[in-house]
Amino acid sequence: MTPKPFTVPPELEGRIVTPGDARYRLLSSTYTTMAEPAAVLIPESAREVVAALRFAREQGLPLSVRSGGHGLSGRSSNNGGVVIDLSALNRIEVLDREARLVRVEAGARWATVAQALAPHGLAISSGDHGNVGVGGLATGGGIGWLARRYGLTIDHIRAAEVVLADGTTVRTDAEHEPDLLWAVRGAGSGAGIVVAFEIEAMELREVGYAQIVVRIDRDGHALRQWAEHMASATRDLTTAVTLQSHGSALIAAITAVVADADEPRLRAAVEPLLKIGTGLLDLHAQLAPYPALVSTAHLHPNTGQQPSTTTNGLLTAMTDDDAAALTATATLPAHPLVQLRSVGGAVNDVPADATAYPHRHQNTLVIVSTFPPHGGVELDAAWHPLAGRVDGAYTGFESRPGPEAFSRIYPGATGERVIGLWDRYDPDRILRAF
Structure with a gap:
């Protein structure tokens, strides 16, 4: 049966993409999930977002909102519903250079933001990939390459322009x-x-940037070394570790970023990391402008090209047993990807109740992903040894939203307040993420 054509409101003339449109393949999916929505709306202003929301509600179809980036969970698209794609809302403006206040529209991507701010000597810590969309990250948290110095992206949001579910702009x-x-x-x-x-x-x-590859032991001693160094390191240093199993060998790829660095500071921050593990395999270090870390070369359409299933949790400190569980997970037959991200520092300066991200005492974010042909069953098996060790979770690296995930991301009083505010501002639950 041929779908009934949509009656497009005047404000959205030329702003709707449906199957058969040449643009549809590049706008229908997310980075991790292929989808087939009935229509994708591409508003270019807040007024057009209001019209798009009204149109979506009138159709009575499932609604997704996408800021244009990765959309790890896949919920920024859908099958058979309507997607409001904000990618045309991508303007970036320095409002007050002295106050370092910038206005960024939600559909921009962080590579473009970094490039626009660099001539002003400014930066926003903003995830770890230039293709990530502003809106998704800046409403979920924002754990980036400068997190220990700057904090989360959300910690520096001073105002926002929001279209509410009833069409009001505030x-x-x-x-x-x-x-x-x-x-x-x-x-x-x-x-x-x-x-x-x-x-x-x-x-x-x-910034100072180093990519370090070391061979590590399977008992987790090297991960303890890394955690202990980060606990005492200057806040200018933020790191990420990826564990990779190669036959009988276990490899740790460490990315280290030193904020506002010169060569001596980069060397001092990196040298202790070179002693981690049982052997240094590779080292590359340099000074670079911040946009090099979230490069415009990252920008690409998201067409479901990287299917995965992901979950995460946070560690306050890393015990011997925690570290051993992490290395054991990395060497499972399903070859899950295990990543560790530095938090702490400036992230933990913010009171736990100041924002809807309450996890302000932990120091490490643990992320585990599986890839086809492996999926949720294998991810659950990989995560099981870690589940009782972690405390809380981060919405940006959770691909299976639901009540269980919600309770970890927004525990206790935070979750009660989140639900209350979601019900106040969206009583019909048309935007509900969980």
């Missing part, structure tokens, strides 16, 4: 709709469609 800041600002900073996907953020950037020009 500004939220410390004086106007402060409850909505609290929700936007960590749980924004269920409160409204954020079309723009005002964010306080940091002064930054060059």
Whole structure:
């Protein structure tokens, strides 16, 4: 049966993409999930977002909102429903250089933001890949290459422009709709469609960057070494570790970023990392402008090209047993990808109840992913030894939203407040993420 054509409102003329349109293949899916929505709407202003939301509600179809980036969980598209794609809302403006205040629309990607801010000597810590969309990351948290120095992206959001589920457009800041600002900073996907953020950037020009590859033992001693170094390291240092099993060998690839670095500071931060494990296999270090880390070369369409299933949790400290469980997971037959990200530092300066991201005492984010032909069953088996060791979770690396994930991401009083605000601003639950 041929689907009934949509009656497009005047405000959205030329802004709707349906199957058969040449643009459809590049707009229908996310990075991890192939999807077949009935229509993709591409508004270019807040007024057009209101019209798109009204159109979506009138169709009575499932609704997804996408800021244009990766969309790890896949919920930023759907099958048979309507997708509001914000990628045309991508303007970036320095509002006040002295105050380091910038306005970033939700459909921009972080590579473009970094490139636009670099001539002003400014940067925003913003994930670890240039293709990540502003809106998804800036409403979920924002654990990036500068996290220990800068904190989370949400910690520096000073205001937002939001289209609510009833079609009202509001500004939220410390004086106007402060409850909505609290929700936007960590749980924004269920409160409204954020079309723009005002964010306080940091002064930054060059960073130190090192890629280190070491062979590590299977008892986890090397991971303890890494965690102990990070616990005492300067806040300028943020690292990420990827564990890879190669036959009988276990390899750790360590990416280290030193904020606002010169050569002596880069050397001092990196040298202890070279002693981790049982042998240094590779080292590359340099000074570079921040946009080199989240490069415009990362920008690409998202067409379901990297299917995966992912979950995560946080560690306050790393015990011997924690480290051994991590290396054991990395060597399972399903070859799960195990990643460790530095938090702590400036992230933990923020009170736990200041935003909808309450995890302000942990120091390491643990992420585990499986890839086809392996899926959720293998991920659950890989995660089982770690589940009782972690505390909390981060929405950006959870591909299976639901009540169980919600309780880890928004535990206790935080979750109660999130649900209350989602129900206040979206009583019909058309934007509900979980």
